Amino acid sequence: MQYFSGNKIRLGILGAGQLGKMLGQAASDWHLHTLAMDASEDSPAKGYVTEFLKGNLTDYRDVLNFGRKCDVLTIEIENVNVEALYQLQKEGVSIHPSPQSIEKIRDKGIQKEFFLNHKLPSSPFRLYDNKEALETALQTQKEKFPMVVKLRTGGYDGKGVFIMQERTQLSDLPNVPIVVEDLVAIEKEIAVIAAKNTRGEIVCYDPVEMVFDPQANLVDYLLSPARISSTAIQEAKVLAEKTIATFDINGLLAVEMFLTKEGNLLINEVAPRPHNSGHHSIDACVTSQFQQHLRGVLNLPLGDTQIICPSLMMNILGADNFTGPVRYHGIDHILGLKGTNVYLYGKSNTKPKRKMGHITILDHKIENLQATMQYIKEHFSVVA
Numbered sequence: 001m002q003y004f005s006g007n008k009i010r011l012g013i014l015g016a017g018q019l020g021k022m023l024g025q026a027a028s029d030w031h032l033h034t035l036a037m038d039a040s041e042d043s044p045a046k047g048y049v050t051e052f053l054k055g056n057l058t059d060y061r062d063v064l065n066f067g068r069k070c071d072v073l074t075i076e077i078e079n080v081n082v083e084a085l086y087q088l089q090k091e092g093v094s095i096h097p098s099p100q101s102i103e104k105i106r107d108k109g110i111q112k113e114f115f116l117n118h119k120l121p122s123s124p125f126r127l128y129d130n131k132e133a134l135e136t137a138l139q140t141q142k143e144k145f146p147m148v149v150k151l152r153t154g155g156y157d158g159k160g161v162f163i164m165q166e167r168t169q170l171s172d173l174p175n176v177p178i179v180v181e182d183l184v185a186i187e188k189e190i191a192v193i194a195a196k197n198t199r200g201e202i203v204c205y206d207p208v209e210m211v212f213d214p215q216a217n218l219v220d221y222l223l224s225p226a227r228i229s230s231t232a233i234q235e236a237k238v239l240a241e242k243t244i245a246t247f248d249i250n251g252l253l254a255v256e257m258f259l260t261k262e263g264n265l266l267i268n269e270v271a272p273r274p275h276n277s278g279h280h281s282i283d284a285c286v287t288s289q290f291q292q293h294l295r296g297v298l299n300l301p302l303g304d305t306q307i308i309c310p311s312l313m314m315n316i317l318g319a320d321n322f323t324g325p326v327r328y329h330g331i332d333h334i335l336g337l338k339g340t341n342v343y344l345y346g347k348s349n350t351k352p353k354r355k356m357g358h359i360t361i362l363d364h365k366i367e368n369l370q371a372t373m374q375y376i377k378e379h380f381s382v383v384a
């Protein structure tokens with residue numbers, strides 16, 4: 001097979017952040033030839049891929065020139081120049097996820113319409129061109145509080161999502177196209193990572209449970225497997241498989257879902273790439289999400305998703321009030337902890353709540369997982 005011969009396939013990654021870094025590391029297990037592009041020479045993946053090229057991910061020329069050096073192209077971020085990807089597709093570059101599917105996903109409005117048109121369960125929604133249109137809908141009582149307002153593009157990690165209880169909160173909203181969703185009564189938030197290859201094989205990981213920090217509106221920690229019924233686990237996996245098949249995505253699709261108070265599953269959003277909710281798989285599953293993504297995009301047999309050990313994954317976030325060159329305070333206290341692996345992404349500067357790394361803890365008892373996490377929170381911090 002040509003990936004493993006002297007005449008190696010050149011696999012390009014658009015984006016050289018932590019996801020690109022971990023993809024590059026997984027690719028090195030098979031000694032693949034990888035290239036990554038990003039705007040800064042100081043990107044985490046530089047040094048962990050075969051070739052790093054400096055370029056702007058949203059610039060047509062930069063993406064085109066980079067893609068022309070590659071046989072297969074993938075992404076670690078959806079905000080890339082899609083017009084260049086269409087051109088590269090015409091020129092014969094194999095692109096996964098395809099530009100067609102990136103376009104369906106990166107705009108939350110189009111994503112919601114796709115769910116609706118393909119009978120993939122998701123919360124009821126309405127689209128508005130701008131803030132005035134929403135204000136009119138409120139005046140005419142077509143909308144009412146509470147509601148969830150999301151910017152159609154550009155949001156990430158909860159930025160760009162506004163849970164609104166009253167009119168005064170509208171002042172925080174920028175005047176851009178938005179999706180308004182019904183506020184779901186959520187019992188648990190879960191994520192299922194599915195994988196597909198071009199020959200149509202599909203596998204998925206067991207659901208993980210995302211426990212949110214209510215202040216940061218960012219995942220605080222993540223438990224694998226999720227503490228939900230075996231029926232809900234099965235239903236979530238079937239839904240994730242249906243979702244990746246419907247989008248027809250090769251590689252990974254992370255499917256974030258709400259388990260509602262009534263016991264129904266609704267898709268919140270999807271991401272066609274490795275995802276924060278799959279980091280535990282490096283240590284806690286037979287095949288890591290990064291190696292699985294490579295298998296999917298290179299059309300290789302998919303790997304075993306089985307859980308080796310229950311786990312907890314916590315993000316290492318920059319502490320509040322610290323901005324500047326990073327220092328990992330107290331790392332000596334945590335590197336020796338039982339069942340614990342620490343991953344640092346190599347970002348030179350910290351800022352409040354910036355994702356600087358993650359920690360995976362393995363243990364068969366949930367109380368032990370949470371106790372170790374608590375110890376880490378008390379003894380370790382990211383400061384400047």
Ligand code: ADP
Pocket residue numbers: 123148150155156157158159160161181182183184185186189212217256268269
């Ligand atoms: P992002 O893409 O920035 O991660 P999400 O769409 O995942 O944004 O929303 C962030 C969080 O906001 C979700 O994890 C959930 O806690 C909450 N949320 C989003 N949509 C709804 C909804 N329709 N009802 C209730 N809560 C929601």
